[in-house]
Amino acid sequence: MSVLKIYSPNIYQHIQQIIQQELSLSPPQGLLAEFIDRTYGGSNHVERLISPKRAASMFRAAYIDPDKEDCGLDTATVSTPRRRKISLSEYEIMDHENPSPKGGHEVITALTGQLEVCGQIFWTQGVGDGLTDCLNEVLHSIGLVIKVLEHETAVIECDAAIKLGKDKYTSEKAVVTYVKCSDVTSCTAWGIGIGENKADAFMKAFFQAAASVSSFAW
Numbered sequence: 001m002s003v004l005k006i007y008s009p010n011i012y013q014h015i016q017q018i019i020q021q022e023l024s025l026s027p028p029q030g031l032l033a034e035f036i037d038r039t040y041g042g043s044n045h046v047e048r049l050i051s052p053k054r055a056a057s058m059f060r061a062a063y064i065d066p067d068k069e070d071c072g073l074d075t076a077t078v079s080t081p082r083r084r085k086i087s088l089s090e091y092e093i094m095d096h097e098n099p100s101p102k103g104g105h106e107v108i109t110a111l112t113g114q115l116e117v118c119g120q121i122f123w124t125q126g127v128g129d130g131l132t133d134c135l136n137e138v139l140h141s142i143g144l145v146i147k148v149l150e151h152e153t154a155v156i157e158c159d160a161a162i163k164l165g166k167d168k169y170t171s172e173k174a175v176v177t178y179v180k181c182s183d184v185t186s187c188t189a190w191g192i193g194i195g196e197n198k199a200d201a202f203m204k205a206f207f208q209a210a211a212s213v214s215s216f217a218w
Contacts, residue, residue: 011036015055022056023064024160028152028178031190035059063192063208064164086207088113088124088138093131093199109134117142131199135206146210149188150180153198161194171196179205183213 012032019025019032027035039058091113098108111134112125126137132148139146154176161174175198182188189212193204 015059018052018055019059022052023060023164024156025176025192026154027063027190027192028150028180030150030180031063031178031192034188034190035062038062060164063190064194085116085118086139086211087116088203088207089116090114091203093134111135111138115142131202132206135203139210144210145184146181146206146213147183148179148206149182151177151202151205153177153201156194164194175201177201177205179209181206181209181213185213187213189213 012029015032015036019027091111094110096108096110098106108127109130110127115122115124115138124138124141126134128134128137136146155173156176158172158174162168175195177193178190180188180190189209191205191208193201193208195201195204
């Protein structure tokens with residue numbers, strides 16, 4: 001079995017190479033920093049031999065399958081919980097054109113769906129200027145205020161997405177989105193979403209990050 005010595009200051013580059021080779025993902029450095037901090041207690045504490053497959057498995061457990069019981073993380077250094085789950089199913093997104101007070105028309109987005117929060121299910125809706133506003137309104141209805149700080153979107157092969165254990169896709173490409181969110185206490189967390197389109201991938205990443213902020217008390 002091949003091993004890789006990971007050490008500061010090249011740890012981010014090494015981990016990024018591992019995730020790219022093993023999972024076909026290219027997460028932002030901020031997400032990698034969070035992963036390293038949660039898993040190893042920060043880059044200054046990492047100086048060990050580690051299997052690339054082991055590192056990829058830990059990343060996958062932390063962000064791709066965070067609801068599984070065995071995440072493989074060092075619980076002494078995990079700083080944000082990943083077991084709390086938020087998801088939206090049977091959803092519908094519709095854009096409406098309304099007359100604007102300034103003249104012309106403005107587009108209003110409406111989102112409806114079945115929101116599941118740690119096993120509790122609600123029918124919910126959100127209205128706003130775009131998908132992010134809708135999702136914020138949906139979470140506000142359960143007492144959670146979230147702000148999107150950063151987000152990146154990329155396209156990956158569907159074969160790679162399917163290997164990550166996600167749904168089957170009708171097209172040749174899948175979308176992966178990385179979202180960094182914060183709560184009212186400025187606690188931050190990253191989420192990863194993989195879907196057939198940008199909206200689906202963004203929502204999955206958004207809800208994963210929202211469920212990971214420390215002030216979420218469900």
